[in-house]
Amino acid sequence: MNVLIVFAHPEPRSLNTALRDIAVEELRAQGDTVRVSDLHAMGWKPTVDRADFPTLPPDHRLQVAPASAQAFAAGALTDDVRAEQEKLLWADVLILQFPLWWFSMPAILKGWVDRVYAYGFGYGVGEHSDRRWGDRYGDGRLAGKRAMLIVTTGGWAEHYSPRGINGPIDDLLFPINHGILHYPGYDVLPPFVAYRVDRLDDEGFGTVAEALRVRMRSLHTTAPIPFRRQNGGDYVIPTLELREDLARPGLTGFALHRSEAEG
């Protein structure tokens, strides 16, 4: 199988790099073909601006969605963006790896999403009508593929636990897992999260590395997070609210959007 790792850490001698190399090595050992987009090494441009839409006339106002739609349809997106889109179409599995900075991804990786997920590629796909609101949340251009996050944090696991002050890690990652990965169609695997990485000694690193190897060995078999499909009948169209008869009474928030939330 083909695996793409999009990697966002500025230091080649970092713990993140070491973990990335372990993942690559383990995947290759089991016969996968692996490509890495090392965003810092590539000098990735994070900012969406006019330069992304070379066919936009200079006197036209930049409206990002229409400009993106037009450039994608015309094959006129910039080379760096088209190369990443081709990698996404090539890969059976996408892995995003990053240190959690301010409870989300570093800017360089957010800018990869903002630019690579063009209108017509990452969003704006499929029929929009009274009975279908686009191909998204389970459908979409990347449907049938798998994706997962590899994340490191300085904070303790307890701080990200169900009652921890930072908020539960699954909720903090929901905008990425559901909003960025499930949205264009991916089956999203539970994330791999390594906590307190600033204090890891050799033994601690060995434990994390082995846990990561185990996850890489089960990459093609691990059960995905059971996010609901938008077009599977669970949501009312066009308000896209979860049907009133679904999910346990009293349940609120992101957990509603997992099919295991039934009463």
Next chain:
Amino acid sequence: MNVLIVFAHPEPRSLNTALRDIAVEELRAQGDTVRVSDLHAMGWKPTVDRADFPTLPPDHRLQVAPASAQAFAAGALTDDVRAEQEKLLWADVLILQFPLWWFSMPAILKGWVDRVYAYGFGYGVGEHSDRRWGDRYGDGRLAGKRAMLIVTTGGWAEHYSPRGINGPIDDLLFPINHGILHYPGYDVLPPFVAYRVDRLDDEGFGTVAEALRVRMRSLHTTAPIPFRRQNGGDYVIPTLELREDLARPGLTGFALHRSEAEG
């Protein structure tokens, strides 16, 4: 009062720019002093890399938190970052304004947070001991000040409602409101969110503009979101889990961290 607006949209003729100008005008009309950091116009560098830490020896591994701590303590952060820190200290109120892209801020604004919130400024502040886990979540260098978000979305309000498919807007913004604004001490006001902005006609724009003016007029008096203070006794130190006797039974997720969640 002094108000800083950090603004992240690439197009000077955008709806976002029009709303920003309305906010500035309304604030000045009521006697506030307003400064704007227009990140695209400033050519803001979003990516954290070695260039941010001029005193880091070239052969040293870049560890972001220690490098940031050292550069901040030595007054050696880059001029662009120090200028933004000075604006934050000057401002009584911080407003972050952006279009919601992929359920979070655009990369350029995330990169403003990643770089301006240095160790010793945005985090790593205060005593870390058995009885206190730093000055954060209500305490910190920016305590006593107010902050709020102005956000635009293409999606419908219903899609961001309590049972909407995107997830509730308050939960999607929690990593920013709680993790980026409350963390260094801000009192965080409810966000101003304008939905379906791609389809706004003149009348719709007028309605949004007037609602924004109302919010600007109450900027100094609106009650903040009642996020709990980390060091106010609600959390067990050092695991920083919410005390078992707090919050209604069955309540889960981000809502736990609001003091109105009592049983």
